[in-house]
Amino acid sequence: MVLNCKHVWKEISSYIEGDVSPELRDAIEEHLAHCRHCAAVLDSTRNILYLIADDRTFELPVGYSDRLHARLQQEITEEGL
Amino acid sequence: MVAEAHNSGSATDNSQADRDAELIARVLAGERELFHELVRPYEKSVYFAAFSVLQNEQDAEDAAQDTVLKALKNLHNFRAESKFSTWLISIAINEGRSRLRHARILEFESVDQSSEEEDGDFVPAVISDWREVPLQALERKELRELLQRAISSLPEIYREVLLLRDVEEVNIADTAEALGVTTGVVKTRLLRARLMMQKILAPQLASKRNGLFGLFKGKAGGSWF
Numbered sequence: 630m631v632l633n634c635k636h637v638w639k640e641i642s643s644y645i646e647g648d649v650s651p652e653l654r655d656a657i658e659e660h661l662a663h664c665r666h667c668a669a670v671l672d673s674t675r676n677i678l679y680l681i682a683d684d685r686t687f688e689l690p691v692g693y694s695d696r697l698h699a700r701l702q703q704e705i706t707e708e709g710l
Numbered sequence: 711m712v713a714e715a716h717n718s719g720s721a722t723d724n725s726q727a728d729r730d731a732e733l734i735a736r737v738l739a740g741e742r743e744l745f746h747e748l749v750r751p752y753e754k755s756v757y758f759a760a761f762s763v764l765q766n767e768q769d770a771e772d773a774a775q776d777t778v779l780k781a782l783k784n785l786h787n788f789r790a791e792s793k794f795s796t797w798l799i800s801i802a803i804n805e806g807r808s809r810l811r812h813a814r815i816l817e818f819e820s821v822d823q824s825s826e827e828e829d830g831d832f833v834p835a836v837i838s839d840w841r842e843v844p845l846q847a848l849e850r851k852e853l854r855e856l857l858q859r860a861i862s863s864l865p866e867i868y869r870e871v872l873l874l875r876d877v878e879e880v881n882i883a884d885t886a887e888a889l890g891v892t893t894g895v896v897k898t899r900l901l902r903a904r905l906m907m908q909k910i911l912a913p914q915l916a917s918k919r920n921g922l923f924g925l926f927k928g929k930a931g932g933s934w935f
Binding site for chain 1: 742743745746749750753754757758761767771774775778779782832833834835836837838839840842843845847848849853854857858861872873876877879882897900901904905907908911912915
């Protein structure tokens, strides 16, 4: 199986997931070994996903949990009245 | 790697499901206070599910609170064929969408939905090489804001899958269930969302090497690039 760049881009998300057949994975890796553009696309995409998954990128508002449980407690207390 | 992080731990999933099932039974039997413990592991996901739709901290927090209260009131309707976390997230997504509709600010992003099954062009930013941005660079507010702005700029359907799958690390099947779509649709949206992020961010991050980020070279830990 020989892939061109567009084929690789189309599969890049599934490749990152590990959700491709062994045949397709080998073909992608064969392409990546010879195409520095696609290798850079894969590396940058993967790097960006690491960055957005980090807890520092999206933080909860300060006090969110306390306010949530205070409101929940109020509801539970009112239920019991 | 990302996929490894996502796919870890079905044993953990099972013990979590057992824990949830026990707590649910006890809450329904009258130990209402235990609902705090039931939702605590998922309160972050609930917030970000709402935030993926509403894009505003205060609105997302209000929606998250309403989600948890609705879950308490409707706990007797919860069916164990779903994960409790998935059920909660789907309530949060629906709560967010409902708020948008009421605010009459739901934009017609369904245009993107109509074409999402087509092959279309999945064109990333083609760059000649990539030097990794290390996680410690996230100490910089500028980088965090860059990432947040990029996600905010995505159409809602892509923002939702990206936040659930890549930020909250919900698996594809549960993401599909929470959003009410098939796993195939989630995969298609994920591909587009990830390539959109790459297209937006890779050129900016690469260009900042000698600009904004370059200002911090030489600090403890060395250069970022």
